Amino acid sequence: MAETISLEVFRYSPERDAEPSFQRYDVPLRKDWVVLDALNYIKDKVDGSLTFRWSCRMGICGSCGMMVNGEPKLTCATFLSNYAREQGPLRVQPLRYFPVIRDLVVEITDFMTKLQSVKPWLIRGKEKPISEGEYLQTPEQLDRYKQFSMCINCVLCYSACPVYGLDPVFIGPAAIALAQRYNMDSRDEGAHERMDILAQHEGIWGCTFVGECTKVCPKHVDPAGAIQQYKLTATIERFKSFLMPRGAK
Amino acid sequence: MTETRQPARYTEYHPRWYRSRVSTWWWLAQWPYLKFILREISSVFVAWFVVVLLLQIRALSRGSEAYAAFERWLQNPLIVLLNMITLFFVVFHAVTWFNVAPRAMAIRFRGKRVPDFWIVGANYAAWAAVSLVLAWFLVRS
Amino acid sequence: MDISYHDVLLVGGGGAGLRAAIAVAETNPNLSAAVVSKVYPMRSHTVSAEGGAAGVIRPGDTLDDHAYDTISGGDWLCDQDAVEIFVKEAPEELLRLEHWGCPWSRDSDGRVAVRAFGGMKNMRTWFAADKTGFHLLHTLFQTTFKYKSVTRYDEWFVTRLLVDEGRVQGVVALQLMSGRIQAITAKSVILCTGGCGRVFPFTTNASIKTGDGMALAFQAGVPLKDMEFVQYHPTGLPFTGILITEAARSEGGYLINKDGYRYLQDYNLGTPTPQPVLRNMELGPRDRLSQAFVKEVEKGRTTDTPYGPVVHLDLRRLGEKVINTRLPFVRELCLKYENIDPIKELIPVRPVIHYMMGGVHTDNDGATPLAGLYAAGEVACVSINGANRLGSNSLPELLVFGARAGKAAALAAMEQKPPSERVVSQALDEKLRLEQQFLRKTGGRERIATIRSEMHKAMENGAGIYRNQTSLQKAADKLRELRERFREVSLDDHSLTFNTELLAALEQSFMLDVGSAIVESALHRVESRGAHQRTDFPARDDRNFLAHTLIFNNSDGSTRVKPAPVVITRWPPAERVYGVQSEVKQTAAR
Numbered sequence: 006m007a008e009t010i011s012l013e014v015f016r017y018s019p020e021r022d023a024e025p026s027f028q029r030y031d032v033p034l035r036k037d038w039v040v041l042d043a044l045n046y047i048k049d050k051v052d053g054s055l056t057f058r059w060s061c062r063m064g065i066c067g068s069c070g071m072m073v074n075g076e077p078k079l080t081c082a083t084f085l086s087n088y089a090r091e092q093g094p095l096r097v098q099p100l101r102y103f104p105v106i107r108d109l110v111v112e113i114t115d116f117m118t119k120l121q122s123v124k125p126w127l128i129r130g131k132e133k134p135i136s137e138g139e140y141l142q143t144p145e146q147l148d149r150y151k152q153f154s155m156c157i158n159c160v161l162c163y164s165a166c167p168v169y170g171l172d173p174v175f176i177g178p179a180a181i182a183l184a185q186r187y188n189m190d191s192r193d194e195g196a197h198e199r200m201d202i203l204a205q206h207e208g209i210w211g212c213t214f215v216g217e218c219t220k221v222c223p224k225h226v227d228p229a230g231a232i233q234q235y236k237l238t239a240t241i242e243r244f245k246s247f248l249m250p251r252g253a254k
Numbered sequence: 255m256t257e258t259r260q261p262a263r264y265t266e267y268h269p270r271w272y273r274s275r276v277s278t279w280w281w282l283a284q285w286p287y288l289k290f291i292l293r294e295i296s297s298v299f300v301a302w303f304v305v306v307l308l309l310q311i312r313a314l315s316r317g318s319e320a321y322a323a324f325e326r327w328l329q330n331p332l333i334v335l336l337n338m339i340t341l342f343f344v345v346f347h348a349v350t351w352f353n354v355a356p357r358a359m360a361i362r363f364r365g366k367r368v369p370d371f372w373i374v375g376a377n378y379a380a381w382a383a384v385s386l387v388l389a390w391f392l393v394r395s
Numbered sequence: 396m397d398i399s400y401h402d403v404l405l406v407g408g409g410g411a412g413l414r415a416a417i418a419v420a421e422t423n424p425n426l427s428a429a430v431v432s433k434v435y436p437m438r439s440h441t442v443s444a445e446g447g448a449a450g451v452i453r454p455g456d457t458l459d460d461h462a463y464d465t466i467s468g469g470d471w472l473c474d475q476d477a478v479e480i481f482v483k484e485a486p487e488e489l490l491r492l493e494h495w496g497c498p499w500s501r502d503s504d505g506r507v508a509v510r511a512f513g514g515m516k517n518m519r520t521w522f523a524a525d526k527t528g529f530h531l532l533h534t535l536f537q538t539t540f541k542y543k544s545v546t547r548y549d550e551w552f553v554t555r556l557l558v559d560e561g562r563v564q565g566v567v568a569l570q571l572m573s574g575r576i577q578a579i580t581a582k583s584v585i586l587c588t589g590g591c592g593r594v595f596p597f598t599t600n601a602s603i604k605t606g607d608g609m610a611l612a613f614q615a616g617v618p619l620k621d622m623e624f625v626q627y628h629p630t631g632l633p634f635t636g637i638l639i640t641e642a643a644r645s646e647g648g649y650l651i652n653k654d655g656y657r658y659l660q661d662y663n664l665g666t667p668t669p670q671p672v673l674r675n676m677e678l679g680p681r682d683r684l685s686q687a688f689v690k691e692v693e694k695g696r697t698t699d700t701p702y703g704p705v706v707h708l709d710l711r712r713l714g715e716k717v718i719n720t721r722l723p724f725v726r727e728l729c730l731k732y733e734n735i736d737p738i739k740e741l742i743p744v745r746p747v748i749h750y751m752m753g754g755v756h757t758d759n760d761g762a763t764p765l766a767g768l769y770a771a772g773e774v775a776c777v778s779i780n781g782a783n784r785l786g787s788n789s790l791p792e793l794l795v796f797g798a799r800a801g802k803a804a805a806l807a808a809m810e811q812k813p814p815s816e817r818v819v820s821q822a823l824d825e826k827l828r829l830e831q832q833f834l835r836k837t838g839g840r841e842r843i844a845t846i847r848s849e850m851h852k853a854m855e856n857g858a859g860i861y862r863n864q865t866s867l868q869k870a871a872d873k874l875r876e877l878r879e880r881f882r883e884v885s886l887d888d889h890s891l892t893f894n895t896e897l898l899a900a901l902e903q904s905f906m907l908d909v910g911s912a913i914v915e916s917a918l919h920r921v922e923s924r925g926a927h928q929r930t931d932f933p934a935r936d937d938r939n940f941l942a943h944t945l946i947f948n949n950s951d952g953s954t955r956v957k958p959a960p961v962v963i964t965r966w967p968p969a970e971r972v973y974g975v976q977s978e979v980k981q982t983a984a985r
């Protein structure tokens with residue numbers, strides 16, 4: 006086995022270290038190895054204390070997000086060979102803008118709380134009994150929200166968002182995209198309920214369209230698009246309730 | 255509903271998080287971030303433009319003498335420079351908005367999403383048309 | 396020691412756990428339900444299911460057809476009363492999920508679309524593009540937010556069950572983030588921890604599928620059932636084990652050997668037709684397809700790669716449009732993980748461990764023989780899967796039996812008094828054990844990774860697609876040795892914060908228990924049936940083995956096996972036939 010690649014991995018132990026540091030490891034460079042395989046190699050063969058999350062290794066569970074050479078990436082979908090020709094070692098760091106629990110593991114309770122706050126579930130005025138079958142929905146209607154329903158909650162988009170970085174009060178890209186996923190669902194009747202939360206300053210208006218969230222999203226969810234769409238809706242609704250103070254709701 | 259108004263919440267019991275500090279120069283790291291900061295700064299200039307507009311209206315209401323003075327003031331090289339910067343930012347905003355437009359308005363035609371290119375194109379076309387009409391007015395008068 | 400109190404505890408936040416949690420909340424909103432999961436619930440392995448979920452909704456299809464397909468697919472080892480419940484409730488559950496917002500794929504009239512699936516006579520598999528499990532799990536997860544009575548313990552690892560006075564009273568769990576070890580008590584506990592594919596080296600299962608719930612129950616004296624039946628999926632990508640869904644074949648993909656020959660025709664799986672035919676050739680059941688692969692290897696008609704022999708899946712003939720609209724995820728996986736474009740190239744595939752038919756012994760309400768303990772989902776064995784699960788039966792199983800177990804556990808909890816005091820001292824003992832055995836121990840000679848890879852080898856060689864007395868005995872001996880050596884394990888990591896190495900150690904010890912249960916059960920069954928193929932006993936033996944295998948853990952660590960009867964209601968055992976001989980309606984898949 007000739008070829009190797011150097012990794013520079015962020016290490017931090019809250020019990021031992023005052024400050025984080027970087028540790029360097031050389032791992033075999035294989036064509037079909039992703040960054041996550043390299044980390045697992047280190048954990049199995051070199052240092053069992055290296056700490057990171059992963060599960061599916063097929064880009065669907067959303068656990069393995071990290072900063073790879075400064076960019077938020079799913080490490081199970083990032084080939085080592087893509088970096089083989091670059092100068093210097095490959096830098097692996099925890100996702101940016103989240104507090105670090107240890108090594109490459111970040112604390113995402115904040116995201117979970119925000120996700121929950123936008124009411125990402127189907128809201129109906131009146132439920133149809135199961136015995137009456139499904140709510141009809143044409144493929145076109147499905148298509149309207151489909152893209153936003155693809156979010157795997159990997160939070161890469163939060164790490165790409167300077168607005169969130171500067172002020173973590175911002176609800177952030179994925180949560181807004183998921184709210185919009187239900188707003189756009191022809192079966193849903195909860196848009197007004199969600200509006201109260203989203204139309205706050207920390208909701209959609211926090212976003213000044215940097216657009217990086219959409220670029221880093223591994224599932225092509227386009228959260229930036231969702232936010233802009235929602236801004237438009239919110240403005241129109243505002244206008245409507247301004248013109249017809251009572252009738253709009 | 256103010257559920258999200260509180261600062262970020264994290265779990266208790268953990269010994270100590272590490273929070274990285276955002277460097278003062280983070281916005282130089284990437285072009286999109288720089289654009290973001292520029293847009294933020296631009297608010298100053300947009301405010302300036304509003305001030306100019308208000309001054310202009312005031313001058314107008316005080317008669318032709320005052321308006322002439324206002325026009326002289328406008329020719330001050332410093333003011334011209336300031337206004338040019340403002341123009342730059344306003345155009346920058348317009349371009350940003352046009353490029354965002356297809357994402358904000360997922361327009362559908364016969365069940366298919368209209369390609370971004372057409373929406374952006376339509377915006378620019380409308381802009382050009384309005385500018386032409388304006389130019390025509392200016393030239394004529 | 397901290398201690399928290401709930402009424403119903405769900406161990407596991409996958410499809411089964413979340414469905415059960417909702418069932419508890421809907422049965423009685425005053426009950427406190429807690430979901431304990433070692434990963435955030437939406438990361439659970441249900442997320443990676445691709446193909447779909449079976450439930451009868453189309454005119455022309457009947458519950459009896461679905462039941463028959465399931466029972467014959469399971470080689471008559473399914474409990475038929477359970478299957479009847481299952482097929483009846485599956486459509487209701489899938490509809491309920493639709494009402495909660497699941498983005499099922501639709502026909503142009505707005506109705507839910509169904510597709511064909513391996514081993515199913517009629518089209519009845521609901522799907523959400525090829526990310527069915529993902530949408531199902533996220534829909535369930537987001538729906539649980541609605542219920543205020545559901546508490547979550549995200550990233551908490553259950554290390555043991557608390558049993559006192561003959562009933563389960565809660566669990567001991569470790570919070571990953573802080574290292575806190577505490578008792579979480581409850582009046583009923585439902586195990587929903589999923590399968591155990593990681594006992595084998597080559598699997599579609601995520602790293603978290605280590606059979607924890609099976610081992611937890613086993614150690615508490617609850618029998619495991621039919622553990623010898625481990626399903627291989629015939630089409631996994633080599634190296635990564637990523638699954639290429641059956642849908643790729645039901646859309647019309649061919650399986651070919653190195654000569655480009657559709658080899659399945661040589662193994663009693665029907666005759667090749669240009670268009671896919673249900674239960675024929677590529678749409679035969681998984682066990683038979685995987686077995687055919689081994690025979691092809693023996694005949695030297697497979698292609699050798701660095702990751703062992705492979706055959707190829709040919710999708711090229713479907714064309715770009717079909718692949719992009721019906722199988723986008725398959726294409727994405729091939730491109731992203733193997734650098735192969737199925738529109739232009741053949742996909743190398745081989746059988747990989749996919750699903751555990753066996754599991755914790757339960758009745759039709761998910762109740763185990765231990766009072767207060769329930770199980771649902773892949774961890775459980777009701778059994779509706781018998782000797783071989785049909786594709787797309789597992790997701791509806793999670794829903795149907797998750798809901799039933801949730802309801803039963805909730806009703807039982809309402810009758811139950813609070814936990815006894817003694818469980819606190821049990822929890823303290825467990826805490827001490829974890830500290831002494833792992834966190835404070837230094838100087839052991841063994842590495843977890845070594846034990847893991849030796850276990851993998853033993854399982855694959857001993858209890859793979861084909862087994863026999865010698866191979867199984869060797870595996871059993873090896874596992875015994877590994878269990879000895881496991882005591883000598885020491886960790887690099889002694890930290891309390893997010894100690895993933897400690898987790899790996901606990902999981903490894905669970906896997907050794909589960910592995911032994913698989914091997915011992917397989918030794919006991921001296922016949923061939925479904926996924927359990929013994930070269931030394933190649934025929935099915937209904938006289939002696941139309942029975943479940945129950946395996947018990949003795950207190951001294953040895954095991955004992957006891958048969959239990961199979962419930963037969965309306966479908967007496969017959970031969971499993973596939974291909975043109977079966978009285979299948981020759982409907983093309985689409």
Ligand SMILES: Cc1cc2nc3c(=O)[nH]c(=O)nc-3n(C[C@H](O)[C@H](O)[C@H](O)COP(=O)(O)OP(=O)(O)OC[C@H]3O[C@@H](n4cnc5c(N)ncnc54)[C@H](O)[C@@H]3O)c2cc1C
Pocket residue numbers: 406407408409410411412431432433434435436439440441442443444445446447448449527528551552553554587588589590599600601603604607608638749750771772773774786787788789790791793
């Ligand atoms: C690649 C793939 C594709 C599949 N495709 C299909 C398909 O198309 N159709 C179909 O019907 N079936 C399919 N299956 C099978 C099906 O997805 C699984 O059987 C099913 O999802 C299992 O769900 P579950 O809820 O039982 O467990 P899981 O979803 O695996 O959840 C287990 C839960 O238990 C938790 N847990 C485990 N151990 C512990 C512990 N010690 N402490 C705390 N928590 C713990 C985990 O955190 C997790 O939340 C597929 C399986 C795979 C692997």
Ligand code: SF4
Pocket residue numbers: 155156157158159160161162163178179182218221222223224225226227228
């Ligand atoms: S929107 Fe995209 S980047 Fe953000 S969490 Fe969802 S999948 Fe990840």
Ligand code: FES
Pocket residue numbers: 059060061062063064065066067068069070079080081082
């Ligand atoms: S490991 Fe699941 S997304 Fe990477």
